[in-house]
Amino acid sequence: MDELNSTNSHLTVAEYLIKRLYEIGVLHVFGVPGDYILNFYAMLTNSRITVINTCDEQGAGFAADAYARINGFGVVCVTYNVGGLKVINTTAEAYAEKSPVLVIAGAPGLEERKKYTLLHHKVKEYDDQYQIFKRITVASTELRENINAYEEIDRVLAEIIQKKGPGYIELRRDIVNQVPEHDIKSSTVIIKSEIGSQKIHPDVLEQIVNRVNRSTRPVIMAGVEIARNHLGHYIHDLANKAQIPLVSSMLGKSAIDEANPLYLGVYAGVIENQQVRDYVESSDCLLLMGVILNDVNLGANTAKLNPDYLITLSSEGCMIGSRSYSGAGLEAIPELCEKVFVSHNISQIPLTKAQRNSPFFPTNTKITAERLFLAVNSLLNESVLLIADVGDSGMGCMGITVPKPMQFLCPIYYSSLGFSVPAAIGAKAARPDLRPLVIVGDGAFQMTGMEISTAARYLMDPIVIILNNSGFGTERPMIDGPFNDVSLWRYHRIPDILESGRGYLVQTEDEFVQALKESMSSKDLSIIEVVLEKTDITPQLRRICEELAKGVNNK
Secondary structure: OOOOOHHHHHOOHHHHHHHHHHHOOOOEEEEOOOOOOHHHHHHHHOOOOEEEEOOOHHHHHHHHHHHHHHHOOEEEEEOOOOOHHHHHHHHHHHHHOOOOEEEEEEEOOHHHHHHOOOOOOOOOOOOHHHHHHHOOOOEEEEEOOOOOHHHHHHHHHHHHHHHOOOEEEEEEOOOOOOOOOOOHHHOOOOOOOOOOOOOOOHHHHHHHHHHHHHOOOEEEEEOHHHHHOOOHHHHHHHHHHHOOOEEEOOOOOOOOOOOOOOEEEEOEOEOOOHHHHHHHHOOOEEEEEOOOOOOOOOOOOOOOOOHHHEEEEEOOEEEEOOEEEOOOOOOHHHHHHOOOOOOOOOOOOOOOHHHHOOOOOOOOOEOOHHHHHHHHHHHOOOOEEEEEOOOHHHHHHOOOOOOOOOOEEOOOOOOOOOOHHHHHHHHHHHOOOOEEEEEEEHHHHHHHHHHHHHHHHOOOOOEEEEEEOOEOOOOOOOOOOHHHEOOOOOHHHHHHHHOOOEEEEEOEHHHHHHHHHHHHHOOOOEEEEEEOOOOOOOHHHHHHHHHHHHHHOOO
16 A cells, blocks of 8 residues: 555545545445444445445354455444444454454444433443453554544554454544544555564574474474465465475465365364374474464364474464564565475375365265265365355365365354354455355354345355254254254245245255255355254264363363
């Protein structure tokens, strides 16, 4: 972005905010209107930015999050408290998983706050909404008439982009049409999308190179920060040059090209392939690139990684073994890739992900969760953007090969149910050339599945596979009870209610393959209801549930 110029000084606060959003690539805003934000909504509608109204604010928040993960910046716009507090959960998800989402929330004006003790939607204090969002964002501001609103807007936008996290702008309705008193000529804020400019000390960089070159079994693990900062090509260059096998963390799935012949698959402790696990855990030099070391990425803390052999480069900095170094982390990756590396012997690596893939031949037998994901894996192509909800939907997808990088979405760490259906709306807006393929459990669908009507309203064409196993299949292996049950819906009849799209009821393998092939060849919104046994889950989910059950039962 260019430095701000003096011609902006005649814009109202709302006009300036809309202008800057458009300049950083925001073409869609998601939300639900309300009286405290209506003026801004009207201005958005008359701008070059398309407003997508969802059924509920949480749906708008998930859609904006998905849009941000693909587009690099997403926006959700809601009214005061009743709207704003509904997107706390989606904003927390964006914070936990480093997704650059801006929340724009309306609020009462200054004079009406002074005049009235109580106004509708108020909770306790007038600034409650602002104070809450300060805790879960990387940058926030409450625009007021006595501050330079232009600079505050740019500060928040810049920090969202640079820190890859959510931000918050509270827009009092009395400031929407104001022109700030301060002259914009003094601004020096420049909005950039690149990673930071910190440098790593040459001696530290050389130490990393020496460790990699001396190792006999190096492995690179790519994490979510590689995706957020578009560093995947550097990872591939390094792996190909030095002949180092690649794995991804669960949250980092599809951050790198899974078609790369050096790609072994997802590493997450006990969850995925045993041979890959053994190889990674026996590595004498494991490069963690942009990996967030949370319990999910570590397979419910079942990962066995020797800290002495770890080299970590992330937004938190650089670590070699247990020693931390000041300066660059992620920023060092491009420079590291320019160094000279020896070519390693990879004759003993396990079968790669591509080698383990095999054709799927459907039978006329009852479909299982495990076989369903094998079928999806065999039919996936480059025109599809795969979106998984959490639970078995996400766990099953860990074994799927995504044909192209950055074409898989799942909030598998924060694990908020209900992400996937509204995420399909944000994904389709960000990448209209791709077809969203959603895999969601019946419990998660009942939380936000009404957003399928938003997709129909805006002529979007997601394919939604609903795993109907009569409830929360993730929790049953830990502690079961009637609290894990959900109401039985006829999901495949939803297109009839919407008077839009196709519905399929599936119980066998060949029915599923036929339904998915028909859906992918058509341009219609499609819902495929797959009836599974109540206790039928994938091996990946069963393994992690066994570990999680130990904590639930205090063993």
